[in-house]
Amino acid sequence: MLSRRIIPCLDVREGRVVKGVRFRDHVVVGDIVELALRYRDEGADELVFYDITASPQGRSVDRAWVERVARGIDIPFCVAGGIRGVQDARAVLHAGADKISINSPALERPALIDELAAAFGVQCVVVGIDSSRDEDGEWRVRQYSGDPSRMRDAARRTLDWIGEAQRRGAGEIVLNCMDSDGVRRGYDIEQLHAARAICRVPLVASGGAGAREHFREAFVAADVDGALAASVFHSGHIAIPALKAWLQEQGVTVRT
Amino acid sequence: MSVVLVDSGGANIGSVRYALQRLGVEAALTSDAAAIRAADKVILPGVGAAAPAMQRLRALRLVEVLRSLTQPVLGVCLGMQLLCAHSEEGDVDGLDVIDATVRRIDARDGLRVPHMGWNRVRAIAPHAWLAREDGWAYFVHGYAVPVGASTLATCEYGATFSAAIGRGNFAGVQFHPERSATLGARVLRGFLAA
Numbered sequence: 001m002l003s004r005r006i007i008p009c010l011d012v013r014e015g016r017v018v019k020g021v022r023f024r025d026h027v028v029v030g031d032i033v034e035l036a037l038r039y040r041d042e043g044a045d046e047l048v049f050y051d052i053t054a055s056p057q058g059r060s061v062d063r064a065w066v067e068r069v070a071r072g073i074d075i076p077f078c079v080a081g082g083i084r085g086v087q088d089a090r091a092v093l094h095a096g097a098d099k100i101s102i103n104s105p106a107l108e109r110p111a112l113i114d115e116l117a118a119a120f121g122v123q124c125v126v127v128g129i130d131s132s133r134d135e136d137g138e139w140r141v142r143q144y145s146g147d148p149s150r151m152r153d154a155a156r157r158t159l160d161w162i163g164e165a166q167r168r169g170a171g172e173i174v175l176n177c178m179d180s181d182g183v184r185r186g187y188d189i190e191q192l193h194a195a196r197a198i199c200r201v202p203l204v205a206s207g208g209a210g211a212r213e214h215f216r217e218a219f220v221a222a223d224v225d226g227a228l229a230a231s232v233f234h235s236g237h238i239a240i241p242a243l244k245a246w247l248q249e250q251g252v253t254v255r256t
Numbered sequence: 257m258s259v260v261l262v263d264s265g266g267a268n269i270g271s272v273r274y275a276l277q278r279l280g281v282e283a284a285l286t287s288d289a290a291a292i293r294a295a296d297k298v299i300l301p302g303v304g305a306a307a308p309a310m311q312r313l314r315a316l317r318l319v320e321v322l323r324s325l326t327q328p329v330l331g332v333c334l335g336m337q338l339l340c341a342h343s344e345e346g347d348v349d350g351l352d353v354i355d356a357t358v359r360r361i362d363a364r365d366g367l368r369v370p371h372m373g374w375n376r377v378r379a380i381a382p383h384a385w386l387a388r389e390d391g392w393a394y395f396v397h398g399y400a401v402p403v404g405a406s407t408l409a410t411c412e413y414g415a416t417f418s419a420a421i422g423r424g425n426f427a428g429v430q431f432h433p434e435r436s437a438t439l440g441a442r443v444l445r446g447f448l449a450a
Contacts, residue, residue, distance in 0.1 A: 001375065001376065001412055002371065002373050002374070002375045002413055003373060003374045003375065003392065005373050005374065040437070045373070045374055046373075067270070070270060070271050070274050071274045071277065071278075074275060074278065074434065074435060074436070074437050074440060074441060075394070075435055075437055076394055076396075076432070076435040093270075094269070094270050095270060096270040096271045096274060098271065098396070098432075098435060119304075120304055121304045121305055121398075122370060122398065123370045123372060123396040123397065123398065171370055171372065172372060200363065200368060200369075201368055201369070201370070202368050202370075202372045202373070225368065225372070225373060226373070255374040255392040256392075
């Protein structure tokens, strides 16, 4: 039986792992490869590296650290940040990444999803979506979320964008619920549940993990395939071996 | 010992190479027929789609070269599927060294395709050198080989499918040993020790 994935997310800024609250106030939490190996040893199922400054600055992800990570770890990892075309993606995949995740560039030019799926297969193509609820109650997509000064409303309904992304060839969706991100009060189960209902490819929850119960909720109530978290893992607030043991007791299938 | 990685244009070549380096083996990436024939071990990696991969092997005139190899040959993911007679993906004939057909994973009953993530592998039959392993392995694929005479290990996703297949000096794994932590390293070690 396919296991539910626990995915530490490492935000990368200028080659170092950082973490902010609600996308601001970034502090350095450690070296990329050191953290990657630590999480691998603790039983992380996958790692995601977001180069949070690449897209706003209009540059591609720095491949040197991708290669360093690929040499070191034997679990899958995904790289996101400023991948704007097939050439950028090929470079990152050839450096050893298993998947590439696109966010802002896909909003700028949705055909990029089709191009990447055609070139590498849908299994490599992850579409990351930053989503926030507006006053009218509608979830909408946000763009350039790595840089608050440039962040703007992409004016797409989140659920519409999930539908379009998978039609175009997204092999996985990472839904980052910004209203709950970084505050550790739990994943946005309502939004994830709505996304799950229309998402036929693997769906990964992001934003809000603060306790082990939150992971269980996301897996059981929203039926997500993976749960992504950063600060609770970086700080040691939640230890992955204990989290997985508890989830297994709760009847959630996890790799042990 | 010389190990070559066949340059089939797949995107996971770097990670397979690094996995071998972690086990102390430096593998050369090549599409040269003579180098492939002369190698002690051959790995056919592959991420992507079957039709372009076969097209590339044909363009490189490697189809007969690969078919006639007698040393251990390990196919990984798409590389495993290329060892089969035929694939539904692009309706293309493979290298046909293992009598099996690659079929699309049926997405009915809410089954999410591609099958992506860690799943349990169960060994069901022995092979000359492919490690007999039960445990968790990392899969990413939308097509699979149904269980048949060449199946060495199985996995459940909607239906039971082949996690590993083999015949004679050829074997393949549907999962990614280079990304399957401890189990993956054991599979690669077994292949290198063959």
